Amino acid sequence: MPFFGKRKYSTGKAKKRDIPDGMWLKCPACTEIIFKRELDAAFGVCPKCEHHFQIDRRMRISLLSEENSFQEWDTDLRSIDSLNFTGLEAYTTKLEENIKKTGEKDAVSCGEAMMGGHRIALGVMDFKFLGASMGSVVGEKITRMFERATEEKLPVLMSCTSGGARMYEGMLSLMQMAKTSGAIARHSQASLPYISLLTHPTMAGVMASFATLGDVIIAEPGALIGFAGARVIKETTQQDLPEGFQKAEFLLEHGLIDMVVPRNELKGEIVKLLDYMNGSSRDQGQ
Amino acid sequence: MPGYTLPFEKPIIELEEKLKELESFSETQDIDVSLEIERMQEKIEETRRKVYSELTPWQKVQVARHPLRPYTSDYIEDIATDFVELHGDRLHADDRAIIGGMATIDSHRVMILGTQKGRDTKANLECNFGCAYPEGYRKALRLMKMANKFRIPIVTLIDTPGAFPGVESEERHIAEAIAVNLREMFTLSVPIIVAVIGEGGSGGALGIGVGDRILVLEHAYYSVISPEGCAAILWKDRAFADKASEALRLTANDLIEFGLADEVVPEPFGGAHANREEMSATLKKHLIKHLKAVSKISPDQLLQKRYEKFRAMGLFASGPEGKQKKPEPKAKEPETTQDEGESTQIPESEKQTKDKA
Numbered sequence: 001m002p003f004f005g006k007r008k009y010s011t012g013k014a015k016k017r018d019i020p021d022g023m024w025l026k027c028p029a030c031t032e033i034i035f036k037r038e039l040d041a042a043f044g045v046c047p048k049c050e051h052h053f054q055i056d057r058r059m060r061i062s063l064l065s066e067e068n069s070f071q072e073w074d075t076d077l078r079s080i081d082s083l084n085f086t087g088l089e090a091y092t093t094k095l096e097e098n099i100k101k102t103g104e105k106d107a108v109s110c111g112e113a114m115m116g117g118h119r120i121a122l123g124v125m126d127f128k129f130l131g132a133s134m135g136s137v138v139g140e141k142i143t144r145m146f147e148r149a150t151e152e153k154l155p156v157l158m159s160c161t162s163g164g165a166r167m168y169e170g171m172l173s174l175m176q177m178a179k180t181s182g183a184i185a186r187h188s189q190a191s192l193p194y195i196s197l198l199t200h201p202t203m204a205g206v207m208a209s210f211a212t213l214g215d216v217i218i219a220e221p222g223a224l225i226g227f228a229g230a231r232v233i234k235e236t237t238q239q240d241l242p243e244g245f246q247k248a249e250f251l252l253e254h255g256l257i258d259m260v261v262p263r264n265e266l267k268g269e270i271v272k273l274l275d276y277m278n279g280s281s282r283d284q285g286q
Numbered sequence: 287m288p289g290y291t292l293p294f295e296k297p298i299i300e301l302e303e304k305l306k307e308l309e310s311f312s313e314t315q316d317i318d319v320s321l322e323i324e325r326m327q328e329k330i331e332e333t334r335r336k337v338y339s340e341l342t343p344w345q346k347v348q349v350a351r352h353p354l355r356p357y358t359s360d361y362i363e364d365i366a367t368d369f370v371e372l373h374g375d376r377l378h379a380d381d382r383a384i385i386g387g388m389a390t391i392d393s394h395r396v397m398i399l400g401t402q403k404g405r406d407t408k409a410n411l412e413c414n415f416g417c418a419y420p421e422g423y424r425k426a427l428r429l430m431k432m433a434n435k436f437r438i439p440i441v442t443l444i445d446t447p448g449a450f451p452g453v454e455s456e457e458r459h460i461a462e463a464i465a466v467n468l469r470e471m472f473t474l475s476v477p478i479i480v481a482v483i484g485e486g487g488s489g490g491a492l493g494i495g496v497g498d499r500i501l502v503l504e505h506a507y508y509s510v511i512s513p514e515g516c517a518a519i520l521w522k523d524r525a526f527a528d529k530a531s532e533a534l535r536l537t538a539n540d541l542i543e544f545g546l547a548d549e550v551v552p553e554p555f556g557g558a559h560a561n562r563e564e565m566s567a568t569l570k571k572h573l574i575k576h577l578k579a580v581s582k583i584s585p586d587q588l589l590q591k592r593y594e595k596f597r598a599m600g601l602f603a604s605g606p607e608g609k610q611k612k613p614e615p616k617a618k619e620p621e622t623t624q625d626e627g628e629s630t631q632i633p634e635s636e637k638q639t640k641d642k643a
């Protein structure tokens with residue numbers, strides 16, 4: 001699929017795909033009116049209050065990797081309705097809608113990219129596609145990426161976001177948690193670095209598998225990160241939720257993540273980490 | 287069992303009441319109705335058989351949640367001897383929702399652990415209705431690592447509605463605890479036999495569910511989300527749990543069909559709760575059969591096969607033709623019946639390995 005490899009990115013600027021249509025929009029955090037082009041140029045960070053908007057995978061890839069360096073792997077994988085899932089809406093209909101809406105085949109893109117002189121394996125999840133839920137395709141692509149990275153001695157950077165497992169695929173989706181974790185075990189045993197980047201929101205089955213298995217876990221400011229949803233917790237326990245519950249800053253305080261890094265500093269911080277963690281293989285390459 | 291009658295068990299209960307009437311009639315009136323009593327007993331058995339052979343997925347979920355269904359501690363009591371319970375995660379607490387320790391099953395020394403439910407309010411307060419906190423999963427991992435150190439096979443029993451959704455659970459990182467178990471269970475080179483004995487509630491079940499053999503009791507279920515939760519999201523109403531149960535393909539047979547489990551362990555007629563003794567004996571036989579088979583595999587091969595087993599899970603299309611990836615044809619083990627002997631079935635794939643070795 002050369003289409004993905006040849007995909008063009010505007011120089012140093014983000015693709016404007018995730019942000020609603022129209023010239024102007026209102027920031028939900030500071031309620032200021034922002035010029036859309038300005039927001040795109042800042043990779044979805046509000047120029048007034050630094051609120052981090054969700055961005056799609058193509059913008060994320062251009063944020064993290066050297067220009068045009070991303071080569072996507074396993075682009076031919078497509079989801080199928082194995083269960084003949086019959087809810088109010090059929091899974092096949094949902095898939096078609098999301099493929100049309102995003103121009104992508106499923107919720108994750110994996111491949112290789114250059115980042116600060118490091119050749120890395122890069123996986124990027126995209127909330128726009130069915131809430132970046134994990135079904136067989138997402139699990140398979142991430143597993144293949146870790147396997148190939150292990151084989152080719154590459155560090156992995158996984159940019160995570162997800163509502164959780166993809167219900168429409170039933171137990172096939174739950175088992176992707178085990179499958180991806182198994183591939184990470186092998187990558188880890190080969191002493192290769194894995195950096196997990198948690199973006200808004202990263203929840204449930206994805207959190208309870210590859211998202212929390214990074215050697216280093218980074219989160220974007222204000223990102224919602226957790227296992228169970230706030231509503232479920234409230235209903236089950238009748239508890240009041242603490243201030244800032246399940247936010248990136250809350251998790252830093254409670255010891256789950258290594259750092260909260262604003263989007264415009266992400267690439268620099270990750271390259272610094274790679275310089276330490278990926279030192280030996282980089283030296284060998286030079 | 288007043289109060290515990292499942293809706294679809296009503297015909298059975300009605301017949302049982304009629305039987306009681308007949309019996310008391312024969313006592314008080316001194317008339318011989320032994321023939322009628324015998325017929326009634328046959329009819330009850332027939333009805334029970336019929337009801338339990340035609341359970342819908344939602345009915346199976348209800349059987350799996352039956353409060354008189356045998357729990358992990360019951361099986362440990364029935365199946366194992368010399369159980370030495372071990373406590374705590376060495377970090378925070380001893381979670382009573384996951385219990386475990388060393389035990390002997392016939393001649394097999396094992397580390398046995400599982401999610402534990404309570405039969406009454408007091409017990410449920412202690413074990414949190416079988417919903418483990420992070421410390422439960424971390425205790426499980428501590429025990430499994432110990433088993434690996436002393437080369438003792440691991441048996442895990444799964445019966446949980448799910449990991450506990452609470453503030454403390456999140457503060458101590460329930461997601462991380464489960465994820466670490468998933469990763470580490472791929473690195474333990476002793477045999478791991480997993481049995482879903484009741485409810486297989488999503489990630490909370492999978493957190494002790496990576497192994498070399500996955501057994502599922504006939505009326506147990508294993509699901510990515512509770513039927514009620516799925517109904518609330520996709521049907522906008524929890525009352526559609528029966529529809530969701532069907533759509534989710536969560537029964538033991540569904541798991542076999544999709545290549546996600548190895549064997550269905552048959553239950554007594556009327557479900558595990560109708561005859562605990564028989565259920566325990568059956569489960570024991572199946573556990574021993576698989577322990578024997580898996581113990582013959584070298585540690586390296588075991589890890590490789592465990593990886594391949596989970597690696598093959600998932601269904602999708604690939605290639606330009608839209609070709610669908612079919613599940614690996616499963617090494618068919620014969621339908622296990624209750625009176626099967628001790629014969630050890632080695633699946634084809636392992637026979638080949640043995641030949642190579």
Ligand SMILES: [Zn+2]
Pocket residue numbers: 027028029030031032046047048049050051
């Ligand atoms: Zn703003």
